[in-house]
Amino acid sequence: MRILRCADSGLLVELEDLAAVRALYAALSAAVPPGVTDLVPAARTLLLRVDPDRADLAALERVVRTTPLTAGDRLDEGLLRVPVVYDGADLAAVASATGLTERQVVTEHTGTEWTVAFGGFAPGFGYLAGGSARLEVPRRAESRTRVPAGAVALAGPFSGIYPRESPGGWQLIGRTELEMWRPDRDPPALLRPGVRVRFEEVTG
Amino acid sequence: MLEVLETGPLATVQDLGRPGYAHIGVGTSGAADRGSLRLANRLVGNPEGAAGIEVTLGGLTVRADRQSTIAVTGASCPVTVDGRRQAVNTVLRVPAGARLRLAHAEHGLRAYLAVRGGIAVEQVLGSRATDLLAGTGPPVLRPGTRLPIGLPPAGFPVVDQAPVPGPATGTLSLTVVPGPRADWFLPGALDTLLRNSYVVTPESNRVGIRLDGPDLPRARRDELPSEGMVAGAIQVPPSGRPTLFLADHPVTGGYPVIAVLVHSDVDKAAQARPGTILRFRRAGGPRGSNEEEQRCPSRTVRAARRR
Numbered sequence: 431m432r433i434l435r436c437a438d439s440g441l442l443v444e445l446e447d448l449a450a451v452r453a454l455y456a457a458l459s460a461a462v463p464p465g466v467t468d469l470v471p472a473a474r475t476l477l478l479r480v481d482p483d484r485a486d487l488a489a490l491e492r493v494v495r496t497t498p499l500t501a502g503d504r505l506d507e508g509l510l511r512v513p514v515v516y517d518g519a520d521l522a523a524v525a526s527a528t529g530l531t532e533r534q535v536v537t538e539h540t541g542t543e544w545t546v547a548f549g550g551f552a553p554g555f556g557y558l559a560g561g562s563a564r565l566e567v568p569r570r571a572e573s574r575t576r577v578p579a580g581a582v583a584l585a586g587p588f589s590g591i592y593p594r595e596s597p598g599g600w601q602l603i604g605r606t607e608l609e610m611w612r613p614d615r616d617p618p619a620l621l622r623p624g625v626r627v628r629f630e631e632v633t634g
Numbered sequence: 635m636l637e638v639l640e641t642g643p644l645a646t647v648q649d650l651g652r653p654g655y656a657h658i659g660v661g662t663s664g665a666a667d668r669g670s671l672r673l674a675n676r677l678v679g680n681p682e683g684a685a686g687i688e689v690t691l692g693g694l695t696v697r698a699d700r701q702s703t704i705a706v707t708g709a710s711c712p713v714t715v716d717g718r719r720q721a722v723n724t725v726l727r728v729p730a731g732a733r734l735r736l737a738h739a740e741h742g743l744r745a746y747l748a749v750r751g752g753i754a755v756e757q758v759l760g761s762r763a764t765d766l767l768a769g770t771g772p773p774v775l776r777p778g779t780r781l782p783i784g785l786p787p788a789g790f791p792v793v794d795q796a797p798v799p800g801p802a803t804g805t806l807s808l809t810v811v812p813g814p815r816a817d818w819f820l821p822g823a824l825d826t827l828l829r830n831s832y833v834v835t836p837e838s839n840r841v842g843i844r845l846d847g848p849d850l851p852r853a854r855r856d857e858l859p860s861e862g863m864v865a866g867a868i869q870v871p872p873s874g875r876p877t878l879f880l881a882d883h884p885v886t887g888g889y890p891v892i893a894v895l896v897h898s899d900v901d902k903a904a905q906a907r908p909g910t911i912l913r914f915r916r917a918g919g920p921r922g923s924n925e926e927e928q929r930c931p932s933r934t935v936r937a938a939r940r941r
């Protein structure tokens with residue numbers, strides 16, 4: 431673990447892997463230390479954003495260093511079933527990049543449980559980890575200027591669902607009708623760190 | 635009700651933002667110069683976090699349908715009520731139907747208008763801030779927008795004016811601390827940032843200030859996995875030209891951060907308009923370590939320039 435300061439506005443904690451990020455995030459969000467305004471988990475780091483008027487960064491560093499990171503200790507925010515029509519524009523490209531058939535891509539994507547590891551990119555976008563290693567694909571060489579809301583996509587070890595129409599470089603394999611983001615709903619995001627996801631194939 | 639008649643280049647409703655939602659991809663947003671919004675609210679007796687209007691470069695005209703108590707802070711915009719000149723950083727009693735106008739800002743970039751009772755548009759996730767990057771919160775103001783005013787708070791204005799200096803003119807000096815990824819750059823890169831001037835480019839907005847100046851070359855070419863960002867972070871994309879993040883910055887970013895502004899200087903940075911020259915000074919560094927001060931050795935000259 432390495433702790434890097436962001437002036438007096440935050441601590442960036444660099445961790446061994448995503449499992450460690452999730453463990454530290456689970457522990458700290460269960461008891462948010464004084465002065466911390468946001469916990470921002472990412473692939474290899476956890477950022478503690480602070481209110482400089484209230485936070486003691488040295489004390490926070492001690493809290494972070496003494497928090498035990500138990501393997502398997504992670505937030506469980508329940509299971510979300512996501513109905514997907516697998517007709518994405520990049521389905522064939524993903525099949526050829528992974529050496530699978532299009533059918534096998536669907537089987538792999540629906541065959542394991544994914545979990546939201548962290549958010550970012552846009553409100554309601556969740557980076558879903560824990561899927562089949564056979565589905566690892568790079569981003570598209572060229573980002574699309576317009577990806578429709580509900581597009582189900584793959585990039586690197588992650589899967590994701592575009593919460594609203596936006597530009598994007600992930601490989602599109604399908605679409606869902608679920609409304610991923612609605613600010614007037616509580617909670618506004620269906621995908622929050624700790625939510626487990628099962629993709630289920632439906633016909634369009 | 636406050637009716638917007640003209641907006642200038644950009645006017646938005648802002649409060650102190652919506653902390654606590656970064657894990658679902660929602661940034662804090664809120665006033666870019668939080669200190670100025672707080673001051674405007676204090677002047678009219680509001681809680682500091684009440685929503686007001688952030689006006690970029692001036693050009694806003696509003697009309698209230700009843701007598702209102704209003705304060706304007708931040709950038710030095712000449713303020714008039716029905717054509718009569720008023721002072722900034724003071725408590726203004728604006729009659730029903732009168733037009734309050736903020737002309738083009740003479741110094742600084744963002745002015746704040748607070749009205750007693752606060753702007754009472756609907757909250758989104760506990761805040762009335764307009765987040766331009768995330769598309770969260772009330773829409774950008776347009777001529778014809780009608781803004782509800784909240785109930786007046788229990789407290790009354792306690793002073794008539796706040797004796798605060800206007801935004802700095804000339805070169806803006808900002809204090810930084812080496813960033814979490816300073817070691818991703820060639821050894822001289824941080825010195826390059828500290829020893830040279832950077833100019834605010836016109837591509838700047840509430841998301842961040844794009845800077846033009848000497849490149850900050852990276853030592854590592856590999857990709858940085860996206861990580862959480864703070865306001866005041868100076869991020870360097872592959873072009874080598876830095877971006878200084880402001881209120882609507884992305885929650886996470888994938889480019890290394892070479893330095894971070896001390897929190898209290900983020901408000902100062904938010905007042906830098908295109909063309910402003912920025913100098914970065916290292917927090918706790920010896921005085922005179924920075925070239926500007928070496929070129930300008932006389933304290934008297936420096937003090938005179940500040941005035």
